[in-house]
Amino acid sequence: MGRYIARRLIYLFVVLFVVSVITFGLMHAVPGGPFDREKKLPKEIMENLNKRYHLDEPLVMQYGRYMYDVMIPHFSIKAPTSSLLDDHLFNVKVGPIWIKWMNFGPSYSSRSRTVNDIFRDQLPISMQLGLMALFVALVIGLPLGILAALKQNTIFDYLGMSVAIFGVSVPVIVLGPILIYIFGVSLKLLPPTGWGAKPPYVLGFLPAKLDWNFWKYAIMPPIALGLGSSAIIARLTRASLLQVIREDYIRTARAKGLQERLVITRHALKNSLIPVVTILGPMFAALVTGTFVTELTFGIPGMGKYFVTSITNRDYPVIMGTILLYVVFLVIANLVVDILYAYLDPRIRYD
Amino acid sequence: MRKLYLAISLLVLASMVLAACQPQAVEVVKTVVVEKEGETVVITATPEAAPAEEAGPKTLRLNLGPGDVPTIDPALATDTSSTQINILTMVGLTRQDEVTTETKPGMAKEWTISEDGLTYTFKLRDDVTWVKYDGTQVVQVTDCEGNPRKVTANDFKYGILRTLAPATASDYAYVLAFALKGAADYNAGKTEDPETVGVKVIDDYTLELTFNEPAAYNAQIAGMWVAYAQPSWLIDGDDCTEARGDRWTETGFFQGYGPYTLKEWVHDSYITLIKNPFWPGTEDIPQAKIDEVTFTMLDEVPAFAEYEAGNMDATGVPLADIDRVKADPTLSAELEIAPVQCTYYYGFNTKAPVVDDVRVRLALSKAIDRQGLIDNVLKGGQEPAQWFSRPGLAGAPTIDKFPDLGVKYDPEGAKALLDEYLKEKNLTADQLDLTLMFNTSSGHQKIAEAIQQMWKDNLGVNVKLVNQEWKVYLKTIKGKDTPQIWRLGWCQDYPDANNFIREVFSLGGSGNPDEDPKDGVPDGGINLLDEAFEAKVREAARELDPAKRVQLYAEAEDMLVVKNAAIAPIYWYTRVTVTKPYVQRTFSVLGGQEAIYKWDIKK
Numbered sequence: 001m002g003r004y005i006a007r008r009l010i011y012l013f014v015v016l017f018v019v020s021v022i023t024f025g026l027m028h029a030v031p032g033g034p035f036d037r038e039k040k041l042p043k044e045i046m047e048n049l050n051k052r053y054h055l056d057e058p059l060v061m062q063y064g065r066y067m068y069d070v071m072i073p074h075f076s077i078k079a080p081t082s083s084l085l086d087d088h089l090f091n092v093k094v095g096p097i098w099i100k101w102m103n104f105g106p107s108y109s110s111r112s113r114t115v116n117d118i119f120r121d122q123l124p125i126s127m128q129l130g131l132m133a134l135f136v137a138l139v140i141g142l143p144l145g146i147l148a149a150l151k152q153n154t155i156f157d158y159l160g161m162s163v164a165i166f167g168v169s170v171p172v173i174v175l176g177p178i179l180i181y182i183f184g185v186s187l188k189l190l191p192p193t194g195w196g197a198k199p200p201y202v203l204g205f206l207p208a209k210l211d212w213n214f215w216k217y218a219i220m221p222p223i224a225l226g227l228g229s230s231a232i233i234a235r236l237t238r239a240s241l242l243q244v245i246r247e248d249y250i251r252t253a254r255a256k257g258l259q260e261r262l263v264i265t266r267h268a269l270k271n272s273l274i275p276v277v278t279i280l281g282p283m284f285a286a287l288v289t290g291t292f293v294t295e296l297t298f299g300i301p302g303m304g305k306y307f308v309t310s311i312t313n314r315d316y317p318v319i320m321g322t323i324l325l326y327v328v329f330l331v332i333a334n335l336v337v338d339i340l341y342a343y344l345d346p347r348i349r350y351d
Numbered sequence: 352m353r354k355l356y357l358a359i360s361l362l363v364l365a366s367m368v369l370a371a372c373q374p375q376a377v378e379v380v381k382t383v384v385v386e387k388e389g390e391t392v393v394i395t396a397t398p399e400a401a402p403a404e405e406a407g408p409k410t411l412r413l414n415l416g417p418g419d420v421p422t423i424d425p426a427l428a429t430d431t432s433s434t435q436i437n438i439l440t441m442v443g444l445t446r447q448d449e450v451t452t453e454t455k456p457g458m459a460k461e462w463t464i465s466e467d468g469l470t471y472t473f474k475l476r477d478d479v480t481w482v483k484y485d486g487t488q489v490v491q492v493t494d495c496e497g498n499p500r501k502v503t504a505n506d507f508k509y510g511i512l513r514t515l516a517p518a519t520a521s522d523y524a525y526v527l528a529f530a531l532k533g534a535a536d537y538n539a540g541k542t543e544d545p546e547t548v549g550v551k552v553i554d555d556y557t558l559e560l561t562f563n564e565p566a567a568y569n570a571q572i573a574g575m576w577v578a579y580a581q582p583s584w585l586i587d588g589d590d591c592t593e594a595r596g597d598r599w600t601e602t603g604f605f606q607g608y609g610p611y612t613l614k615e616w617v618h619d620s621y622i623t624l625i626k627n628p629f630w631p632g633t634e635d636i637p638q639a640k641i642d643e644v645t646f647t648m649l650d651e652v653p654a655f656a657e658y659e660a661g662n663m664d665a666t667g668v669p670l671a672d673i674d675r676v677k678a679d680p681t682l683s684a685e686l687e688i689a690p691v692q693c694t695y696y697y698g699f700n701t702k703a704p705v706v707d708d709v710r711v712r713l714a715l716s717k718a719i720d721r722q723g724l725i726d727n728v729l730k731g732g733q734e735p736a737q738w739f740s741r742p743g744l745a746g747a748p749t750i751d752k753f754p755d756l757g758v759k760y761d762p763e764g765a766k767a768l769l770d771e772y773l774k775e776k777n778l779t780a781d782q783l784d785l786t787l788m789f790n791t792s793s794g795h796q797k798i799a800e801a802i803q804q805m806w807k808d809n810l811g812v813n814v815k816l817v818n819q820e821w822k823v824y825l826k827t828i829k830g831k832d833t834p835q836i837w838r839l840g841w842c843q844d845y846p847d848a849n850n851f852i853r854e855v856f857s858l859g860g861s862g863n864p865d866e867d868p869k870d871g872v873p874d875g876g877i878n879l880l881d882e883a884f885e886a887k888v889r890e891a892a893r894e895l896d897p898a899k900r901v902q903l904y905a906e907a908e909d910m911l912v913v914k915n916a917a918i919a920p921i922y923w924y925t926r927v928t929v930t931k932p933y934v935q936r937t938f939s940v941l942g943g944q945e946a947i948y949k950w951d952i953k954k
Contacts (some may be wrong), residue, residue: 038861041522131710177652
């Protein structure tokens with residue numbers, strides 16, 4: 001198992017490399033640059049800007065510089081400065097030497113910030129929201145799916161699946177404003193927009209205080225976001241469980257006189273979770289790295305919008321940073337999923 | 352009945368949850384009204400009861416629109432959110448009145464202009480100090496000897512030179528580079544000697560600026576945010592201050608001197624400004640009456656929800672809600688439609704097939720029912736544009752004085768012009784191959800579809816609609832592939848007609864680009880080469896008599912929109928806002944730059 005994980009982590013770097021090359025190539029191939037404005041900037045101003053951000057160098061040099069700044073630890077006797085061009089995610093002092101690692105570069109459109117600032121300040125909020133939405137999705141989706149499968153073709157099944165269809169077909173852009181209008185504007189029970197945590201965060205992503213001031217903001221968005229995912233989980237759980245129940249080993253378990261409850265929990269459920277766990281990987285990665293519409297609807301200062309605005313702004317470092325971050329989350333989530341397979345189905349072995 | 356029962360039980364459940372969380376709720380309230388212990392007890396008993404603001408400081412909540420404010424560094428600011436913070440936290444040598452657009456004194460008490468109109472000598476106020484928020488209150492910044500740091504002419508010189516320095520890579524440095532003597536070379540890195548730039552410190556409170564042209568708008572440019580004083584000790588460091596470099600504008604570091612100063616900037620979420628009690632208060636920039644102003648960074652729709660929930664004091668009205676707001680008795684009383692210094696227009700590529708004939712262009716322009724578009728599609732009380740420079744700008748013609756200038760909706764006239772062209776070319780209207788291009792957006796799409804229909808109805812021409820993503824589009828309309836008809840809008844950088852008609856449409860302007868200035872031929876946009884027009888806008892810029900200037904700009908507009916018909920002006924922007932009745936405010940026409948130091952709250 002250890003060797004398998006190590007191999008997969010090396011594979012992560014290969015994926016990162018390939019994705020970074022493709023992204024870098026594509027974003028420079030698209031017409032338009034970060035400093036193209038409605039009012040064209042004078043040549044001298046463009047030259048100053050290009051020089052500051054090294055956009056005047058050949059593309060290969062730019063790529064090399066980027067990867068060097070991100071991947072290779074820098075050693076220096078100088079303490080980190082407050083320059084935006086010298087902002088590293090990790091700064092460690094060993095004796096007289098500073099080790100600085102991972103400089104994802106400055107943002108071109110937010111002239112006072114770096115990509116690392118976005119990772120430090122906005123990613124934690126998206127992670128909090130995403131984890132809660134995932135929790136909502138599982139808490140609603142799993143029981144609904146199991147109930148529907150066990151009571152197939154009864155009122156429970158139809159009701160559960162209706163809820164699931166509703167969840168899939170009513171997107172956040174509709175559900176969000178409805179929730180805001182009912183609980184925020186009419187009843188005034190919850191604040192319509194905003195988020196109850198701000199930097200600094202515990203362990204890099206948890207809010208410093210978990211009180212009502214945090215929770216009152218964190219009720220509507222995870223429900224609005226998680227409902228759609230819960231529907232997917234419910235339908236998948238139902239389909240998978242229905243299939244497993246018809247397997248021979250379930251008949252065997254029943255034949256040897258096992259209680260129905262034990263048959264379901266020990267034998268059927270565990271095996272039926274494999275497809276559910278499979279989609280949880282990408283779902284997790286997508287939810288925790290930011291969700292554009294939910295964050296915009298509820299005014300949550302997360303990372304979601306950077307995936308979209310960075311591209312329309314041609315904000316190269318932010319495009320690269322957000323994409324690479326997503327890749328890391330996706331690959332690691334899938335690795336966790338693979339490890340879970342081995343636990344859920346003992347027949348799966350990786351060595 | 353059952354439904355009601357369910358709702359009640361839900362409410363009971365909710366109140367139990369609320370009750371469970373009450374210790375925290377009490378804490379929150381305590382932090383708001385620290386002094387009033389007695390009142391907090393009352394609030395504990397009924398958490399949803401009356402807000403306790405009355406006794407506390409006056410606070411205001413406004414919205415700046417989605418996305419983080421790009422920067423609050425005056426050297427780097429380019430957009431309206433950034434400059435909104437700039438004008439509140441700092442003050443330029445002069446200040447534009449946000450309603451009348453007149454140039455008023457700012458940090459300069461008065462200024463004298465040399466006889467050739469090039470050298471301006473500004474006398475600065477000597478009673479303004481740098482301030483910062485220290486975590487509990489606003490304090491004066493002190494120098495290494497412990498004396499308060501005054502805002503001096505040196506700080507202005509440092510600010511101007513920092514904006515111009517090539518390493519700063521400021522977008523808007525071009526305004527100074529264009530206007531100030533020697534600034535272009537310094538900005539382009541041709542010289543590193545700051546003394547070659549036309550900015551000279553005579554003494555601590557006297558600053559001399561030398562300009563390239565004896566232009567009417569020099570005093571305005573001197574008051575722009577790119578020419579604000581900046582704190583050298585904070586940015587570069589000195590004996591008693593740690594250098595903060597690019598990060599000097601962050602919470603805890605920022606220093607300013609305007610009527611407000613930065614209290615907290617939670618990126619992507621909100622900026623809170625706090626009143627600067629050390630701002631002396633002048634006739635044009637009084638001391639602030641509202642103690643704290645919070646700017647949220649919300650999309651228009653959630654911001655409007657916050658307004659309706661009572662958590663926002665003024666906000667824009669989303670297009671989808673305009674009809675409802677107009678019909679609602681409370682909201683309609685809070686509604687205000689105010690002009691904004693922007694113009695929406697369609698440009699014609701005057702070298703492209705079909706639209707290379709001025710009769711076709713003018714016919715297309717005259718066939719647009721602008722009022723109909725505004726009433727049925729835009730709905731925000733916009734004004735139909737007859738020419739390009741929006742009335743209200745210095746030097747721009749106004750509808751009162753020039754009711755018949757430019758283009759108006761005239762379907763018969765349009766048809767006659769087009770028929771003349773068709774007869775000459777021996778064509779029919781449906782044979783004309785025309786394309787209108789715009790950048791991808793549902794708003795532009797709606798406008799384009801409406802105008803496409805007007806052209807079809809009034810002229811019988813079929814115009815194809817094409818859209819492209821914004822940055823791709825910008826490349827397209829500024830190159831040799833410029834389509835026959837394209838759309839853009841223009842908003843002021845400084846409120847003068849020069850910033851509109853000359854900077855956009857004279858050769859090399861953003862709507863008439865010239866990639867290779869040596870050949871003197873335009874490369875896209877309206878593709879217009881008209882010596883008479885060029886001479887007219889140059890003459891207008893130099894004219895110092897306001898009445899004559901307006902006349903010159905009116906003639907230039909006539910050349911642009913009628914004689915050449917190089918553009919079809921469509922509408923002049925307005926802003927649709929709602930403001931709570933207890934807010935006493937002014938409405939800025941400067942595109943988002945609100946003078947909040949003049950506002951008050953009377954509950």
